[in-house]
Structures are given as structure tokens and as C-alpha cells.
Amino acid sequence: MAKKSPITSEVEQWLKLNHKLHTHKEMAANIGCCIETVRRALVRLELEVVHGAKYQRRAVPKSWSRPCIICGCSKSRPRMQFKCNACHDRERDADKHMPSKRNVTITLPRIDVCLDKKEKATATSENLQLG
Numbered sequence: 001m002a003k004k005s006p007i008t009s010e011v012e013q014w015l016k017l018n019h020k021l022h023t024h025k026e027m028a029a030n031i032g033c034c035i036e037t038v039r040r041a042l043v044r045l046e047l048e049v050v051h052g053a054k055y056q057r058r059a060v061p062k063s064w065s066r067p068c069i070i071c072g073c074s075k076s077r078p079r080m081q082f083k084c085n086a087c088h089d090r091e092r093d094a095d096k097h098m099p100s101k102r103n104v105t106i107t108l109p110r111i112d113v114c115l116d117k118k119e120k121a122t123a124t125s126e127n128l129q130l131g
């Protein structure tokens with residue numbers, strides 16, 4: 001015969017009606033099971049909050065594993081966060097360091113070559129080439 005849980009539907013009903021009238025120990029004695037079984041049943045039935053990690057039902061964190069819109073990383077992260085934490089931080093840092101996107105134009109000094117100054121200009125460029 002398969003081992004049956006002592007918490008039958010009748011016991012559940014009884015717990016619902018009597019859990020405030022008895023201690024866990026008394027209820028366990030009444031049902032004929034151990035205290036832990038009673039506590040688990042109470043937590044499961046949401047009749048009582050029993051402090052202690054082993055009695056808690058695993059809280060489901062609101063998260064998803066949708067691929068990051070930037071790098072495609074599908075590590076789970078809070079729901080409605082489309083970017084992974086790494087990309088999120090990277091973007092935030094980028095915003096901090098570069099408040100505006102600007103095109104940096106490097107203006108090189110121009111040598112205007114006129115007929116008059118051609119020789120001089122040539123000399124200058126030769127000098128530059130020679131270092």
C-alpha cells in the first residue's frame with residue numbers, strides 16, 4: 001500500500017475549523033502525525049504563517065528570461081526589464097560619461113597655397129615630412 005499523507009481532506013477541514021483552538025502539538029496529537037506535518041499543512045492551506053524557511057512555499061519572484069535586447073543574454077532578470085543587468089549598467093555608465101553624442105571634428109591646420117607663397121608652402125611641407 002502506498003504511504004498516504006495523514007492530511008486528508010477531512011483533516012484539512014478540521015484544521016481550518018480548529019487551528020486557532022489548538023496548539024500545533026495538540027493538533028499533531030489529534031491527527032496522529034508530527035508537528036512539522038501540521039505546520040506544513042497550515043502553511044499550505046494558508047491558515048497560518050509559520051516562520052522558518054523550511055515551511056515557506058518558494059516565493060516565485062517576478063522575473064523572466066526574455067533575451068536582452070542588446071546582447072541577447074537570457075539570464076533571468078526582473079520582469080519588464082528588457083536589458084540584462086550588465087547592459088543596463090553599461091548604458092547607465094555611458095550616459096554618465098557622455099551626456100551628449102558629439103561628432104569630434106579634428107581641424108587640421110591648412111596651408112594656403114598662393115602663387116606668391118608657393119615656395120614657402122612647399123618648404124614647410126617638406127620640413128614637416130622630414131620631421
Ligand SMILES: [Zn+2]
Pocket residue numbers: 068069070071072073083084085086087088
Ligand atoms: Zn545584455
